Structures are given as structure tokens and as C-alpha cells.
Amino acid sequence: MEFGKVDPNTLDAIDFTLPADPAGTTAILQATNHARPEIFVGCAKWGRKDWVGKIYPPGTRESDFLEHYARHFNCIEMNATFYRMPTVSQTNGWREKVGPDFKFCPKFTEDITHGKRLKDVQELTDRFLEGIAGFQNNLGPIFLMPHPGMGPQTQDTLEAFLTGLPRDLDVFVEFRNAGWFSDPQAFGSVFDMLTHNHYGSVISDASGRRDCVHMRLTTPEAFIRFVGNGLHPTDYTRIDAWVQRIKQWMGHGIQKIYFFMHQHDELHSPELIKYFIAELNKHCGTHVREPAFIPRQSTLFDLPPASAPSGRRPSRKS
Template sequence: MEFGKVDPAMLDTIDFTLPADPTETLAILQATNHARPEIFVGCAKWGRKDWIGKIYPPGTKESDFLEHYARHFNCIEMNATFYGMPTVRQTNSWREKVGPDFKFCPKFTEEITHIKRLKDVQELTDRFLEGIAGFQNNLGPIFLMPHPNMGPETQDVLAAFLETLPRNLDVFVEFRNPGWFSDAQAFGSVFDMLAQNHRGTVISDASGRRDCVHMRLTTPEAFIRFVGNGLHPTDYTRIDEWVLRIKQWTGYGIRKIYFFMHQHDELHSPELIKYFIAELNRHCGTQVREPAFIPQQSTLFDLPPASAPARRRPSRRS
């Protein structure tokens, strides 16, 4: 994943502190008062041959990757559906490889968002929705990323597209055009529109795009895309920040949290997820399942690089 990538030499100069929650976010969460959130943690892909011997048993066939992936994680950010229109036969075959509580979170196909840019896409959208119907009860939220060139001047196009979607469809929107964040009026307008339509927002935490860490929730659910840097020490301190924030949101009553781990090289995503889940369970009293590494390599892969300095642990404050 190249989004938000910076020169590694710059990482120690970036302020990774999470912004304070906007008042609108706090109002939404405090009005929910949910007892305990559902938490889903996963990666963006399951087809990693370099996970064989790490979390996939030696000799695992590619056709069995998803089945093994679902034994470690309870959701997947489905970027595969961005690059190709899904079919019922395809999504049904994927569903048959996972358990009843696993969630697929498919991304709208690029034909809809990047080629047609949300205009005149009813037929394509119908095909997409028909294709993901094969996930049945394993369907999680749908991830919508408008083309990065679509800025505030296209809000009406976005709103019109969202109006065509079924009301019971769980949709989260990610903005990448800097104009949404640099113009306070545009920011307030589009996020208010999403809140009024009960559509969620994606928070993307990437090193080179701190504007996308906006912390503005428009529903009592969070969809977080975390982009690490190969187990650099800052990956761990950033995770510590998120654990504290999620602890706060849990206290306010957030309903669901989807946390997706990305790396510019996905090789080490399982290690950072394991750390995230362990800290989340320790500080938030959750019982999210940790990925299990192959026993003979657990010590090697379970620890950060030997050169990494000691990491700051989250404090006990709420």
C-alpha cells in the first residue's frame, strides 16, 4: 500500500498524536450508550504466501489461504472487489470458507468510484450489490472511496449516489482529496450530510496524510484504516494512542469498531495486529482473539525488531 508513504528517515519527525474528538463525535457516541462494542480486526488481503510458516501452516495451498486467515481474524477489508466486479458465485464460495461471525467488508469497484466517478452508475451498482449478496450474513460494511480528485465541489454527486443505496446498507466513506479537510465549511457540510443519511466515515491513519485522521464519526461506529511502517518503533506508539482512544469511545458507548491493519509491505501486518489486540484486551477488558503464530517461529515473529527502542505503554487513564 503506497497511500501516505514517507521516507523512513522522516518518521521520527512526524507528530502522530491523535487529534481530539470533535464535539459532533462525542455527541453521537454519548447518545448511543451501548454497553459493549463489537470489535472486528483484520487485514486488507489474505493471499500472502509469505505468511506460510508464520500464521499459515507449512505447505498451505493458496486455495486454502482464506480458510486459515479466518481462523486468526474476524474480518477482511475486501480490496479485491475494487479491482474486479464480484459475482454471487465468487462471494458465496468465499463465504463458505469462513465461520458465521466473520465479516467481509467489500470496497466498491473502481468502475463505480474511479472510472465513472459515481455518475450514471445505477446498472454497475446493481451488479455490485447483486455480487456481494453471496456473502449473506457474513456481509459487513461496504467501503466507499470516491476518486481522490473528487473534492468538495462533488458533494452533490456523492450525496445523490448515496441516496440510491438501500437504507439498510452499512456504508463507510473515505475522503482522500485534501480539499475536504482544508476547507472548514466543506468539511462540516459533507460530514453533516453523512450523519443525516446515517452513513459512516473512514478514518485513515497514514504517516504522510495526517489530515485524514479527522476523528469525525457520523454514526456510532468506527472504521479505521491504520497504515504502519514495517514495525518501526512509531508503529507501536501509534497503536498505543489508538488503544487509549478506543478505551474512551468504549466508555462513551460506541456500538462497533472495525480496525484494519495495512503496511506498505503487508508481511508484518499480523505482528502489529497481535500487539494491537493484546493491548486492547489488556486496557479495554475486551476478549478479541489474537492471531496465533506457528509455534516454532512464535518467538521470532512475536517480538519487534531487536534494534527497536523500548516502546511507551498506554497509561491507565481513561
């Protein structure tokens, strides 16, 4: 994943402080009364061959990756549907490999969002919705990322697309055009529109795009995309901050939390998720299942293990 990528040598100089919650977020949470949220944690893909021997058993076939992935995580952010229009037979097949509580969170296909930029896309949208229908009760929220070139001047197009969707769909929107964040009037207008129409807002935490860490919830649900940097020490301190913010939101009645782990190289996503879940369970009293790593066979030639970044965090070795 290239979004928000920076020179690793600059990471220590970046201010990763999470902004305070905007007034709109506080208002959304104060209007709810939910004792304990549902929490979903996962990655962006399951097809990682380098997870074989790490969280997938040695010798696992690619056709069985999803089945094993679902034993560790309870959701998936499906970037695969962005690059290829899904079919019912395909999504039915994926659904059959997971348990009843697992959630697929498919991304709208790029032909809709990038090719046509949400205009004259009824036929494509119908095909997409027909394709993801195969997920049935395993369908989670749908992820809409308008083309990065779509800024505040396209709000009417965005609203027309969203309000033309079936009302029972759970949709979250991610903005990447900087204009939404640099203009306070545009920011207020578009997030108020999402609130009014009951659509969620995606919060993306990436090193090089701190404006996308806007902290504005438009429904009592959070959809967080965290982009790490290969287990750099700042990955852990950033996770610590997110755990505390989630704890705060839980105290105000948030209903659902979706937390997706990304890395510019996805090799180490399971390690960082394991750390996130452990800290979440510790500080928030949750009972989210941690991914289980396969014990590595030691040899006479092994070096002593590397120490954790702060003396309490996992080793950066896989």
C-alpha cells in the first residue's frame, strides 16, 4: 500500500498525535446509549504466501488461505473488489469458507469510483450489489473511496450517488482529496451530509496524510484504516493512542468499531494486529481474539531474539 508512504528516516519527526474529537463526533456519541460495542479487526487481504508458517500452517494451499485467515480475524477489508467486479458465485464461495460472525467489507469497484467518478454508474452499481449479495449475512459495511480528484466541488455528485443506493446498505466513505480538509466550510458540509443520510466516515491514519486523521464520526460506528511502517517503534505508540481513543469512545456508547491494519508491505500486519488486540483487551476490558502464531522451530544457528521496542512490545522479527 503506497497511500501516505514517507521516507522511513522521517518517521521520528512526524507528529502522530491524534486530533481531539470534533464537536460533531461528540454529538453523535452522546446521542447513543450502547453498553458494549461490537469490534471487528482484520487486514486488507488474506492471500499472503509469506504468512504460511507464520499464521497459516506449513504447506497451506492458496485456495485454503481464506479459511485459515478467518480463524485468526473476524473481518476483511476487501480491496480485491476494487480491482475486479465481484460475482455472486465468487462471493458465495468466499462466504462458505468463514464462520457466521465473520464480516466482509468490500470496496466499490474502481470502474464506479475512478473510471466514471460516480456519474452514470447505475448499471455498474447494480452489478456490484448483485455480486456482493452472495455474502448474505456475512456482509459488513461497504467501503466507498471516491477518486482522489473528487474534491468539495463534487459533493452533489457524491450525495446523489449515496442517496441512490438501497437504504439498508451500511456504507462508509473515505476522502483523499485534501480540499475536504483544508476548507472548514467544505469539511463541515460534507460530514454533515453524511450524518444526515446516516452514512459512515472512514478515518485513515497514514504517516504522510495526517489530514485524513480527521476523527469525525458521522454515525455511532468507526471505520479505521491504520497504515503502519514495518513495525517501526512509532507503529506501537500510534496503536497505544488509538487504544486510548477507542476506550474514550466506548465510554460514550459507540456501537461498532472496524479496525483494519495496513502496512506498505503487508508482511507484518499480523504482528501489529496482535499487539493492538492485546492492548485493547488490556485497557478496554474487551475479549477480542488474538491471532495465533505458529511456534518457530529453533536451530543451533539461531541468534538471541531481538528486544522489543520499549521493553514490553513484540519483537520486530516475524
